[in-house]
Amino acid sequence: MAQLLPQGGYLHPPNAWPRPTPGQEPSRQTALLELLYERSALPAEAWRPVVIDEDWRCFSFLAPKAISADRTEYFRTRLLQTAPWVELKNTKGTSVTRSTCWYARGGCTCTYTYGRDLRMANSRSCGGQGASVPVASNNSPTGAVDCPVPEEDSHKEFQATMAEIMEHVFNGVFQGFREEEWPNAANVNLYRDGRQAVGWHADDESLFKGKESDCPIVSISLGASREFWVALKREGGSMEPDPKTVVEVDLQDGDVLTMEGRMQKHCLHLVPKGNPRAPIREERINITFRWVREHKHHCPLRRVQQAVLPRSLGGIFGEVSSPLQPYFPQVLLFTEPYLRSWSMEVAPGFLANPQHTEWRLCDNCKHVCYEEGRPCCEGAGEWSGQWFCRHCWGQWAPSLTGDLPRGPLENFSQVYASGYGAYMEPHPQDCSWWGTCSPTAPPFHTVPEVDMSCWSPTQYAGALGLDPPLQPTTYMANNTLGCLSTAPPKPVSLHGEDRRPPPQPLQSRHPPLCISGIGTLSAGSTAIPSASSGSNTPPAESKDGVDVDADHAAQQQHQDASGGSNRVEHNSRAAESDCPKWTVCGRRGIDALLEGADSLAVNSNNTRSAMRQESGNVDEIRALLLKNKAAGGDAEFFDYALAVLDKKAVEEAGARVQAEQSEEDSEVAGVNGHALESRWALWVLLVRDNLDWSEALSVVHDDICSVEELWGLLAHMHLPSALLDADYSMFLQGVRPAREAPQVLNGGRWILALQSGGNQRGALPVDRYHDVVDKVWLEVVLALLGGSLENEAVNHGDPLSCGVVVSMRGCDKDSLPGDQEPVRKKTNPSAKLALWLKGSQNRGQVRAVGNALLQVVSSTTGAEDVPHGGWRLAFEDFASRSVTQRVSMPGIDHNSSGVVRAEE
Numbered sequence: 001m002a003q004l005l006p007q008g009g010y011l012h013p014p015n016a017w018p019r020p021t022p023g024q025e026p027s028r029q030t031a032l033l034e035l036l037y038e039r040s041a042l043p044a045e046a047w048r049p050v051v052i053d054e055d056w057r058c059f060s061f062l063a064p065k066a067i068s069a070d071r072t073e074y075f076r077t078r079l080l081q082t083a084p085w086v087e088l089k090n091t092k093g094t095s096v097t098r099s100t101c102w103y104a105r106g107g108c109t110c111t112y113t114y115g116r117d118l119r120m121a122n123s124r125s126c127g128g129q130g131a132s133v134p135v136a137s138n139n140s141p142t143g144a145v146d147c148p149v150p151e152e153d154s155h156k157e158f159q160a161t162m163a164e165i166m167e168h169v170f171n172g173v174f175q176g177f178r179e180e181e182w183p184n185a186a187n188v189n190l191y192r193d194g195r196q197a198v199g200w201h202a203d204d205e206s207l208f209k210g211k212e213s214d215c216p217i218v219s220i221s222l223g224a225s226r227e228f229w230v231a232l233k234r235e236g237g238s239m240e241p242d243p244k245t246v247v248e249v250d251l252q253d254g255d256v257l258t259m260e261g262r263m264q265k266h267c268l269h270l271v272p273k274g275n276p277r278a279p280i281r282e283e284r285i286n287i288t289f290r291w292v293r294e295h296k297h298h299c300p301l302r303r304v305q306q307a308v309l310p311r312s313l314g315g316i317f318g319e320v321s322s323p324l325q326p327y328f329p330q331v332l333l334f335t336e337p338y339l340r341s342w343s344m345e346v347a348p349g350f351l352a353n354p355q356h357t358e359w360r361l362c363d364n365c366k367h368v369c370y371e372e373g374r375p376c377c378e379g380a381g382e383w384s385g386q387w388f389c390r391h392c393w394g395q396w397a398p399s400l401t402g403d404l405p406r407g408p409l410e411n412f413s414q415v416y417a418s419g420y421g422a423y424m425e426p427h428p429q430d431c432s433w434w435g436t437c438s439p440t441a442p443p444f445h446t447v448p449e450v451d452m453s454c455w456s457p458t459q460y461a462g463a464l465g466l467d468p469p470l471q472p473t474t475y476m477a478n479n480t481l482g483c484l485s486t487a488p489p490k491p492v493s494l495h496g497e498d499r500r501p502p503p504q505p506l507q508s509r510h511p512p513l514c515i516s517g518i519g520t521l522s523a524g525s526t527a528i529p530s531a532s533s534g535s536n537t538p539p540a541e542s543k544d545g546v547d548v549d550a551d552h553a554a555q556q557q558h559q560d561a562s563g564g565s566n567r568v569e570h571n572s573r574a575a576e577s578d579c580p581k582w583t584v585c586g587r588r589g590i591d592a593l594l595e596g597a598d599s600l601a602v603n604s605n606n607t608r609s610a611m612r613q614e615s616g617n618v619d620e621i622r623a624l625l626l627k628n629k630a631a632g633g634d635a636e637f638f639d640y641a642l643a644v645l646d647k648k649a650v651e652e653a654g655a656r657v658q659a660e661q662s663e664e665d666s667e668v669a670g671v672n673g674h675a676l677e678s679r680w681a682l683w684v685l686l687v688r689d690n691l692d693w694s695e696a697l698s699v700v701h702d703d704i705c706s707v708e709e710l711w712g713l714l715a716h717m718h719l720p721s722a723l724l725d726a727d728y729s730m731f732l733q734g735v736r737p738a739r740e741a742p743q744v745l746n747g748g749r750w751i752l753a754l755q756s757g758g759n760q761r762g763a764l765p766v767d768r769y770h771d772v773v774d775k776v777w778l779e780v781v782l783a784l785l786g787g788s789l790e791n792e793a794v795n796h797g798d799p800l801s802c803g804v805v806v807s808m809r810g811c812d813k814d815s816l817p818g819d820q821e822p823v824r825k826k827t828n829p830s831a832k833l834a835l836w837l838k839g840s841q842n843r844g845q846v847r848a849v850g851n852a853l854l855q856v857v858s859s860t861t862g863a864e865d866v867p868h869g870g871w872r873l874a875f876e877d878f879a880s881r882s883v884t885q886r887v888s889m890p891g892i893d894h895n896s897s898g899v900v901r902a903e904e
């Protein structure tokens, strides 16, 4: 029996992989394959799927920034100093393509071949002490590199550095491996700048049994961000990639990537050269950790091979042999293939035509990346006929440059929570896979006796798959696995006692809750602050051109001094003292606060995860924190978290009293003032590089239920024109302004795009732009909350519209990363107003709402304020990710009812 994980993500991506011949590879249900993220200390959601294909039996996952910046910096510096680097040259011998060195531990002296150019041997074979030095290959076209006599000390240092890195990765990022199970070899690459790269290849050498069996590889990246591509081999298993199947990701400093299953058999990967027009000047080091499975004849380990790799690694090699196999009927299978497909993330589908991707020269950056081009996606609407690559689209569609999507892992915890209990428990080192947990065969008959709190999900699955298979829930009910949900995980140090980074002072940590302190939303007021009223300190003009409280200026200075250009961090910190007044209640708030301790407590991931799973309130979390602290956890982290919680508790107590009071009030008098049809909430989204979506979006005012309250809010809050790269969303209470929200999954949005200056469609004169945007926003909010956008008779009391978003972007040249030119010389600020609908099935009803919205927006301003090209709305259908309807009105004066034109 297989438990199926939801698909979640791109169903029909343009780079979809063709299906293999049925049965070409065994299913994970019959030949178990344990995936590496299951042995990781990070929660499953921290892993971003890059490739998931059960039919090809190929898997790749990426954990962004799994290694902290201080560690990557340290490891990179150490490797630069100590590794016995050898330059690899192109086949003509004219330029260096990268430098490499080979590392092996445990006495392995196997040689490793780098393409056709150069052969590397471990230093033992050259008289060294176990590290690697190169020897010229017999078939080397260059023959350029000799085997230097290694300097013993520097090799010892290299070995020590590698040991330290392994400890960090395999005892920290992963926790499901005992030391003897750690990879026994690694290839270390140095790319000095964007001109160095590695071409299409597979790491399928016989050493790793990459061609015939499952071959796990763990890759870590230190330093400059570089692209990493994966593609299926062309038919017939040639060593050429099928360009239609390319999957692209960026590997950034601290990222951990896995390649698993049969990827080395069916796929190729490469790190392409950077674009000379946007030179990458920093170096990058990559380490690919591997398990040598078949030592070479000359290697002393060949004779003891069986002893070298513990049987407990069978799960990741796909070699759990009979008689165990029948005991693993409950494997977690992914229902559909998933490939990261960046075009599906572009704006999404509004600016681009996600399915139109082709290999060509990008019209903007013209990056001759591989075979005269790279995957490009065509623009939609007025941009059709123009093709841009991932990087260039990324400058337009910030969603592309943010986090990789979670794909099917999005709902992972729910799946596990329903089926398997506390899946995030770490695996203590003394208990791993079946080899040690259950020394007798067949092991799982001993399930009730062993401590299963340390098992990975697949292990649970295996254990639960007793014959006849038991449903996990039945098992839980019998309380045989009671320990699963109760044992609090032990925090494990990533660094070892004496190698910890120095603790950071508390005040430098900025609770993400303070994100409400964006420039114009200055902190210090309990209501949405106003530039014109409320604030005690006069607003100062920051260099960004937004208002910043004067007493925050010192913080700005501090930030400037540290070279940071990040306005959010500044404002968050600036607002810290006032932050509690911006209450984000409950679990999410606490999660956010605890996330804020990241820099200090990287090693407490599990603790946080577990708390998230197990606790919903401050008291429970406090009890857990105390317990973990007493158990010898990271005292500093726990003290910090406890302090945060105490603050939180005081706030919550206050909020409770207030809530009780207002409940009493409303019992007496009902809603204060004139009740609105529904209750609403105001959200703010900050578009900032260093904030991920969940941090960036927060409720700033909720339960707006009377006309008076709404009016007070609108009169006091800053208008959209004061925002810079931020959104306001006024949404029905309980509906999150995110397209994943269940209420809008089958809906869509009517979009009005406006721009300051220029002659594009939607452009307004620079001096009118702000005024028009503010007016349109206010009018639409009032129309929406006042219920005048929809006809009761048609919607039968269940309005389609559920929220309005205004997105302000100050997209000027300076805001683009590096010194790159923007794709489109979009130096003008722009605004997008979107009315979100809960459903899109009834075209007529959708159109009626669109027309009503068009009437509202077009009648807010005078004839002189009509945007270039007239008023025009496009309806984006969320499910199909495409524009399915448009309505427009030519520029006519506001007293006229206008001639509404419908377009298909």
Ligand SMILES: O=C(O)CCC(=O)C(=O)O
Residues within 6 Å of the ligand: 187, 189, 198, 203, 219, 228, 251, 269, 270, 271, 286, 288
């Ligand atoms: O640098 C990378 O990310 C990839 C390196 C690689 O593929 C290899 O060492 O085999």
Ligand SMILES: [Fe+2]
Residues within 6 Å of the ligand: 201, 202, 203, 269, 288
């Ligand atoms: Fe590779």
